[in-house]
Amino acid sequence: MPDVKIEKLIKRFGDVIAVAGIDITIPEGKIVTLLGPSGCGKTTTLRCVAGFEHADEGRIWIGDHIIFDSTEKISLSPQKRDMGMVFQSYAVWPHMTVYENIAFPLKIRKMSRGEVDQRVERAMNMVGIQALKNRLPSAVSGGQQQRVAFARAIVYDPTVLLLDEPLSNLDAKLRERMRFEILELQRKLGITTIYVTHDQEEAMVLSDEVMVMDNGLVIQSGNPEEIYFNPSNEFVADFIGKINFLVGTVHTLDEGMSVVNIQEEGLQGSMYTTRTDFPAGRRVLASVRPENIQIHTSKPDKEVNTWPARLERKNFLGGLFDMIVRVEDKELRCRTPFVVEADTGATVYIHIQPKDVLLIGMN
Numbered sequence: 001m002p003d004v005k006i007e008k009l010i011k012r013f014g015d016v017i018a019v020a021g022i023d024i025t026i027p028e029g030k031i032v033t034l035l036g037p038s039g040c041g042k043t044t045t046l047r048c049v050a051g052f053e054h055a056d057e058g059r060i061w062i063g064d065h066i067i068f069d070s071t072e073k074i075s076l077s078p079q080k081r082d083m084g085m086v087f088q089s090y091a092v093w094p095h096m097t098v099y100e101n102i103a104f105p106l107k108i109r110k111m112s113r114g115e116v117d118q119r120v121e122r123a124m125n126m127v128g129i130q131a132l133k134n135r136l137p138s139a140v141s142g143g144q145q146q147r148v149a150f151a152r153a154i155v156y157d158p159t160v161l162l163l164d165e166p167l168s169n170l171d172a173k174l175r176e177r178m179r180f181e182i183l184e185l186q187r188k189l190g191i192t193t194i195y196v197t198h199d200q201e202e203a204m205v206l207s208d209e210v211m212v213m214d215n216g217l218v219i220q221s222g223n224p225e226e227i228y229f230n231p232s233n234e235f236v237a238d239f240i241g242k243i244n245f246l247v248g249t250v251h252t253l254d255e256g257m258s259v260v261n262i263q264e265e266g267l268q269g270s271m272y273t274t275r276t277d278f279p280a281g282r283r284v285l286a287s288v289r290p291e292n293i294q295i296h297t298s299k300p301d302k303e304v305n306t307w308p309a310r311l312e313r314k315n316f317l318g319g320l321f322d323m324i325v326r327v328e329d330k331e332l333r334c335r336t337p338f339v340v341e342a343d344t345g346a347t348v349y350i351h352i353q354p355k356d357v358l359l360i361g362m363n
């Protein structure tokens with residue numbers, strides 16, 4: 001299976017720049033997600049790759065083949081690009097049976113009846129919908145429609161699979177199960193896959209590589225752990241998971257340790273961190289994930305990063321407690337799976353391990 005290379009891709013709709021210069025490579029056989037908020041240009045990027053949208057600038061390769069080049073005026077038709085696509089809304093045809101839906105891409109490729117039959121059977125088998133063969137889409141469930149769309153996308157053995165929020169119409173439980181099914185299928189087919197989603201958990205579970213998008217650009221890419229533990233800017237840190245930000249200045253640099261002078265309106269003090277990627281004097285956001293704020297009911301025996309706090313709110317989410325604590329006049333979000341023996345209004349102590357304080361540079 002080939003890789004897909006997208007070079008300096010730009011797509012405008014009038015004054016709107018939907019894709020603002022995307023430069024990425026999707027390695028062969030891997031699954032890469034484009035993750036970002038609504039309107040950031042995910043679907044447009046995917047449609048440009050599929051050939052349903054004509055980019056204004058840029059080049060797209062599948063392996064060594066150029067399928068789009070704005071300067072050379074090359075633009076292969078969607079059918080010639082050899083890609084399978086599942087659209088944001090499935091777009092299964094309501095007037096065709098499940099079988100006819102899946103057979104359609106083969107018919108427009110003028111395959112023989114025997115071959116069509118054999119391939120449709122195989123695709124239906126792969127996603128487990130043989131029994132629905134003669135039904136209309138209106139007579140199958142949302143999850144089954146999703147499988148029909150999937151079967152239709154893989155039926156002609158495309159070399160690249162494009163999936164645009166394929167699970168967004170499903171309920172939470174089914175969505176979770178389908179993630180694993182998609183991943184299993186992707187691995188089985190070994191097919192280079194671009195997966196579009198605005199759901200960060202989905203992106204984490206599915207991706208070899210996550211590409212975080214904002215305003216038509218990929219602003220950070222990396223494997224799920226890199227993106228979560230080393231976000232390169234405020235947007236990524238905030239978009240992936242939850243996080244507390246504290247504005248401050250890097251004060252001193254010791255061996256393996258930095259100190260950030262916190263300069264929040266409601267909170268002053270020193271925050272120690274093992275991150276040493278910024279020099280003294282640099283304005284940073286000391287950033288702490290809610291699950292990394294420990295809550296103690298008595299003063300812990302720790303030298304640094306310990307503050308008394310007031311427990312402002314405590315919600316049990318089943319499996320974990322979600323809390324707001326107030327340190328001086330600054331509210332922080334905390335989460336823990338452990339029972340916290342304190343009621344709202346109580347004084348508690350928070351502690352943050354220096355290794356859990358991420359630093360993000362401010363301009």
Ligand SMILES: Nc1ncnc2c1ncn2[C@@H]1O[C@H](COP(=O)(O)OP(=O)(O)OP(=O)(O)O)[C@@H](O)[C@H]1O
Binds near residue numbers: 013016018036042198
């Ligand atoms: N055909 C179009 N005409 C005009 N503007 C468009 C068109 N398609 C998309 N846009 C605009 O381009 C931008 C990117 O849209 P796109 O559909 O790519 O976003 P998205 O990241 O897929 O969002 P969502 O998560 O809501 O699906 C948006 O501002 C959108 O309004």
Ligand SMILES: [Mg+2]
Binds near residue numbers: 042043044088
């Ligand atoms: Mg979209």
